[in-house]
Amino acid sequence: MPIFMDRHDVSESVSAEVLAEIHLEDLKIEHEYGCRGFTYWFDQKRKNVFCLIEAPNKEAITRMHKHAHGDVPNTIIEVEPTIVESFLGRISDPEKTKNTELNLINDSAYRILMVIHINTQLNKTNELKAISKNLNRKIKKLLENSHGNIVKKDNTTYLVSFKSVINAINSALQIESDIIPNHLTSSGNLKIGIASGEPVTNKPEIFQETITLTNRMCSFVNANISVSYEVKSLYESVQIHSISKSSQIRVLTPSEEKFLNQLTDEIETSWQNPEFNIDRFSENLGYSKSQLYRKLTNLTGKSPNSFIRDYRLNQALKLINDQQGNISEIAFETGFNSLAYFSKCFKNKYGILPSKHAQ
Incomplete structure (x- = not known):
């Protein structure tokens, strides 16, 4: 049965004690929905909760929470428990604190x-x-x-x-x-x-x-x-x-992070198109060519043309290493119009012809 993690954004008044009681209410009726709760994480500062639950589907989790206490999750995703443990350090409730009736969990997932x-x-x-x-x-x-x-x-x-x-x-x-x-x-x-x-x-x-x-x-x-x-x-x-x-x-800066995501989204979408160039790049991002040049060189140290070319060459190198086609096929698949130009650019960047590297 799949494992899910859900997210609840809670109010300022919610405490670790309240959440421990809510968790117990879930455990009392979880069998009615085919669910099994493993644990949860509560972030007192950011006021959010993440629950780890085995369930037949997302809908069963929502119905269980609604029946138990009425607080349904904002978001639910499917996860691998081993990956959860690698990120967060545990997949079950921490040991109960001595001399307390409730197992109070004030452990952030951030x-x-x-x-x-x-x-x-x-x-x-x-x-x-x-x-x-x-x-x-x-x-x-x-x-x-x-x-x-x-x-x-x-x-x-x-x-x-x-x-x-x-x-x-x-x-x-x-x-x-x-x-x-x-x-x-x-x-x-x-x-x-x-x-x-x-x-x-x-x-x-x-x-x-x-x-x-x-x-x-x-x-x-x-x-x-x-x-x-x-x-x-x-x-x-x-x-x-x-x-x-x-x-x-x-x-x-926040603006640099936003720009980084914008330019990466764009290059990941357009790099295989041989007609994709600085004009298309600046137009699609909503910047003038001079603005794009200034922002891109400041962030990456490369001009827009160099950025596009190096991205294509990196993709080509991966394809060659994985033996995904011959050199001519890879050159055109990665947006180069000319095999000779591709070979020249590849050698300039990596110091070896692509055909020699493939061997």
Whole structure:
């Protein structure tokens, strides 16, 4: 039977005691709807609740809540319990506090998420593989010592969940300044994006909104470490010194975050169209060409034409690595009108002809 997580936005008057009583009311009648409640998270500061429930469908959860106490959820999404545990640290009620009748849960589901991208996808030499293995071992140990839960990882990407914004920022700085210079060759580079959010929003997957932003920061922002404005505010609410004073970190403004999402949505939609160029780019985003140039170069360090070309080349590299067609097919599939021009651009960026890399 599927597992769901729902979201309730509650009033200022709701307390941990009230929610513990409501949880008990759910448990009393859940069997009538084929449901089984695992646990919930309550954020006193942000006034929201997230319940983890096994149920035949979303409608059964809504009916159960309505019968038990009348507080129906704002949103419900289907989740994998192992992923929930990786993000939030548990999938059952915490141990009951001693000398209390109710099991009071005042445990926020708000998390700081870090994405780490290590770009070594072009060079596949045995030497680099050995370096990458050692690098990953060091990063994993550091994250564990910093109380970061590794949600997903492969040889080039980490998705990590933190409760503490200080631990997240300090981990990023230590990886960038101490580990990378000693373990990563000049053929690779590292990007870290840090953002924060809640598990259930209006998106269909857990933490999808926050994960999307962190991935986009890693992919496009011209900085080794970039953090969202909300993470900056959280950090400076518990630390005396400003995060902005660190030369290693770039803090995005709210307007930059909005622009980042706009340009990424647009490039993801239009990159395969060979007629997509700076004119179409600026028109679709609602900026003049000079405005787009200024905003894009400030955020990414690239001109609009370079941004479009590099995005297409990155997609082409992935297709070649995955053996998804011959070089000619891949060139035209990724928006290039000429095989010769594609090969020239590919070699300029990666130092090797696409046909040679495919071999």
